[in-house]
Amino acid sequence: MRASLAGAVLVGCGLVLALPPGQGNNNLPGSGHGVCGTPHRYRCLGGNQPSYASRMPWITHTSGEPSSSVLTSSLPSSSIASTTSASTTSASTTSASTTSASTTSASTTSASTTSTLTTSASTTSTLTTGTLTTSTLTTSASTTSSAPPTVTTCELGTAMGWLEGDSITLNTQSGNGCNRWGWYETPTLAELQIGISGILYVGAGGNDIANAINVGDWTAFASPTGGVTVTYSLDPGYFIDEAHIDLDCLPIDTCAPGQYTFNSGALPNLPVYANPTPLQYPTCSGGSQAYLIIHGSINYPTSATTCEPPVAT
Template identity: 60%
Template sequence: MKLTQITTFAAGCGLAAASAIDIRSLHKRWTYDVCLNDCSLAGIPMPDKNTFQLPLEGFRSEQCPPTFVGPQDAPLATSTVCLDFVGTYLYFNFSTFPGYTITSAAVTWELMGNIANAGSWSDPPPTTTVACTAGSGGVYSCRLAFTDILGVPSTTSIVDTMAGMCPNTDREGLGLYLVFSGLVEPIGGGAAIPFQQQFPCTSRDSDGSCTAWDTTYPYTEISYRCTNCNVSPAPPSLKTCGFGTAFGYENPVGGVAKSTTLNTQSGTGCNRWGWYETPTLSELQGGISGPLYVGAGGNDITKAVDVGIWVATANSLGRVTVTYLLNPPYALGEVHVDLVCLPLAKCAPGQYTYNAGAIPNLPTWSNPTPLAYPTCTGGSKAALIVHAAVNILTVTATCPPPTAV
């Protein structure tokens, strides 16, 4: 960049200088495939294709710098080269010239440096050339890898690459010296004619059209800004931790207990905390429910953790379904339902009427095949035990201690 040009521009045109500052603070709006395709990059500054600017024109916003065929003062045709960021590449897309066919196109480039730090700028002109290839409709395009721009290995991580492309985080990025060149031929036939980038504009009319150019520049300059990747971050991975044993409890009604402790039974494994209910078929057909408690040692519910609810219903055929509904962050690892006649011969959950293991941390579960309501004799009642092995889902590195078993 010619420092004399910048000094004259800023000192001689106060309004223009102020405008340049405003332009460099463009509102940032974008969608970028690298950002959208990788949630782990959320918040990382990346080049913003909507903020290409022309430093030689007071940082005028321009994504598609002009090109021309023939003499600059009387061009035969004009067109543009549109810049874009796709993946980890800077793309140059050469649009066609009316009445002409592009037969070759190239971009010669050099890294200018950190656009916010004039002390980092290299000297022009650019010397490295990238050949472009023809695409559909006569449009030529070529691309420049970010790692080539930075002069780093192609194996450089995406995070380090973006840090190099955005040295000032979500502000000014890098500047490049560029030369656009190539040949066109008249569509009706004729000799090849060269084209090039337009010279920097030094004056514009009220419509913004350029009326004067600085033809001493054999190159142009392009810069851009960076914007933080605005994709939502990936949710943290959840760790499954065993939380404890849950038993269904039915709250008293009118001061009358609805649940009975397991340790009132003499069956195998019944000398432990937990409860059973004795619903009639009619009550089940109306539906019963209650909390699921974990860690009620000694059957003391004041010590327990309420992890959700259970609901038991019976259909008209006397078939019973039990549904578990857990509150986050709790999830089901196993469920066990016992529906038998008293007295209880066994209280070990694995020996219940219905057992489901290895449930994949679901918040809800129902026995898929309804259980038959038992026909009890000799005045015996039906007993219902609702049991579950409960996990807790956490983002912490270590599991909290289990509450109870």
């Protein structure tokens, strides 16, 4: 059959085929060619009503239909019903599958929530493949902290200022308490205005610096008006907790630190210290010289529970 079927529409339970007139086989009614009874695949159903008798015997055409040439299928209703029923069953199955998936999703959410609530310090990994399966991995970590060690401040001993080539031992003086180790300097005002410096030694018994501990440096500087400032600079691990400075004219009448020209009092373990008020350089008579004694009490920090005895006083 060479007729072109322009469209097929499922209406209700029947199949209608629409064939535009004049198209396809030249023997189609309304084409201007062919008549009922011609030796083709079409025949008349009576009353000169041309009809199609194609290889699909259930398709008929009535010339009284509109020009759209509606073809009405004569398929048995059982066949149509069967088709519709199959379609309906398929749709119903899809809907049921959707509901099942929804139920599975709800179940998954509920199970995951319960697992999270019952494993506050755990990591939960859930894999769902049709059946909900939950695996839980619990990890624990412990942190050990200890308090920092307690630092104790211990007394190291007495420090005396020493200047190589210029220092004179205290025991050469006859003053009160001068029969001891230690040194004094005899700088001029001009020398102090330039500045002098030396080493702070602790425990130089017998004035032997080979046996002493070097704990830092000292400097002495005089302003143009004669104000003298002494600075203690301790090495790391050492502190000064009291400073004593004696600046006067010879002879030395006392070597007791508490009776020196300047006494700082207790200090809060400082690494650097200078007398806040400069000491006036003395004017000495009778050809006497000025002298300078630098003294300090030195401490050190330790984590030990007890302190060693001081090296020297």
